[in-house]
Amino acid sequence: MYIMNIHIKTFASVRDICGFDNITMELPDGASVKDAVSCLSEKNPELGTKIDILLFAINEEYRAVDARLQDNDVLAIFPPVSGG
């Protein structure tokens, strides 16, 4: 099976939960954002409990949790924004 490299970035409370701000992980071809979060949640279960409120961006564009990833995508995972 083809393996993709996905570059994960985390911000704010998601970074606190995960304990890193960026990491590269390997996922099988065809994996979705949800698959990436599930994989990260194995080490950081709290992340999985927040999946319904989290926001995701692939290559700096907002995407839904069921969006498919492609090799070398940058996937950012973060909580609702609170600027202003």
Next chain:
Amino acid sequence: MKIVQMQKEPIDVTGLLHKSGTVEDGAILTFIGTARKNSMGREVHYLHYDVYEDMAMRELDKIVKHAVETWPLTNCIVIHRYGRVNIGEASVFIAVSVKHREEGFAALRYIIDTIKKTVPIWKKEHYADGSVWVSERP
């Protein structure tokens, strides 16, 4: 003129106001968001803003592009801080210059409301005894 930027340094509000308007326009409208001392009954010592800088710039650019295409703005300035922001300092500065005020009010409200919804910036309040991400507050 369009100015869109993220910066760590304090915002020079007075300097920006001086260059916000034009002689063709009848109104300069500004919104300045500031770090307040009290939040939900707790005394805030300072704020810290985390940012996904490249994406935040893209989102800010989209917001300003939409605003200048929708309303006849001569000038549009949007500046957001990140990093530490002390109490009383400006965290965000928005100014629009326009012939008539109604269009300016509409543009200003659109810009700040959309920043709060889409730009990847996160505010953390620091107190004497800890800190809380605002997006995680119950």
